[in-house]
Amino acid sequence: MNKAATFNPDCQLCPRLADFLREVKDDHPGYFCKPVPAFGDSDPGLLIVGLAPGKHGANQSGRPFTGDHAGILLYETLYKEGFSNNPVSSHAKDDLKLINCRITNAVKCLPPDNKPTTSEIRQCNPYLSEEIRALASGAVILALGKIAHDAILRASGLKLSSYKFAHGARHELPDGRLLVDSYHCSRYNTQTRRLTEAMFHQVFQQIRLMIE
Numbered sequence: 001m002n003k004a005a006t007f008n009p010d011c012q013l014c015p016r017l018a019d020f021l022r023e024v025k026d027d028h029p030g031y032f033c034k035p036v037p038a039f040g041d042s043d044p045g046l047l048i049v050g051l052a053p054g055k056h057g058a059n060q061s062g063r064p065f066t067g068d069h070a071g072i073l074l075y076e077t078l079y080k081e082g083f084s085n086n087p088v089s090s091h092a093k094d095d096l097k098l099i100n101c102r103i104t105n106a107v108k109c110l111p112p113d114n115k116p117t118t119s120e121i122r123q124c125n126p127y128l129s130e131e132i133r134a135l136a137s138g139a140v141i142l143a144l145g146k147i148a149h150d151a152i153l154r155a156s157g158l159k160l161s162s163y164k165f166a167h168g169a170r171h172e173l174p175d176g177r178l179l180v181d182s183y184h185c186s187r188y189n190t191q192t193r194r195l196t197e198a199m200f201h202q203v204f205q206q207i208r209l210m211i212e
C-alpha cells in the first residue's frame with residue numbers, strides 16, 4: 001500500500017487547484033469550492049472512484065457526482081441495483097443514503113478544464129490510499145475511467161503495467177480486494193454511447209454478484 005493520509009477538508013497542497021478554487025468561489029460565492037469528501041457507507045462492500053469534482057456538480061454541492069450530468073446515471077443506477085434509498089442525489093443535505101457503497105474521487109479538488117495534472121493526482125493519492133486501506137478484504141473497488149483505475153493501483157502500491165484498464169474488466173488485487181473497471185459515466189461518454197445505460201447496469205450487476 002502506498003503512503004496514506006487522513007483526508008484534510010482544508011487541504012491546499014496543490015497550489016494551482018487551491019488558486020482555482022479561490023477564483024471559482026469569487027465567481028460563485030454559494031459554491032462549496034473545497035476538497036470534496038467521500039460520501040456513503042463508512043464500511044462499504046463497494047468503493048466507487050471517480051475522477052474529480054465537476055465545476056457545477058460536486059464542487060458546487062460538496063458531494064461527489066451531485067449537481068451535474070455525470071451523477072444522473074450513477075445515482076439512478078445505484079438505486080436500481082439496490083445500493084441506495086433514492087434514485088436522485090439533489091444536494092449534500094438531502095436524505096439520500098448509500099447502502100454498502102461509498103463514492104470518492106481520485107482528485108478531491110476541482111481541476112481547471114476537468115484535467116488534473118499528474119503531479120496533482122499523485123499529491124492527492126495518499127487520501128485515496130487511506131480510503132482503500134479502510135476497506136474490508138474482499139471489497140470491490142470500481143474505477144470510473146482510466147485515471148481512476150491508475151490512481152487506485154498507485155494508491156495500492158501496485159504496478160500500473162500489470163493491470164490493464166478495460167471496460168468491464170475485473171482484476172484480483174494481491175490484498176484480496178477486487179478492482180472493476182468501467183468507462184466514466186460522463187456526459188461525453190453517455191452522449192456518444194461509448195457507455196450506455198445497459199452497459200453501466202451490467203457493471204453493477206457483476207459487482208452485486210461479487211459482493212454476495
Ligand code: URA
Binds near residue numbers: 052054058063
Ligand atoms: N463528479 C465527480 O464528483 N466526479 C467525477 O468524476 C465527475 C463528476
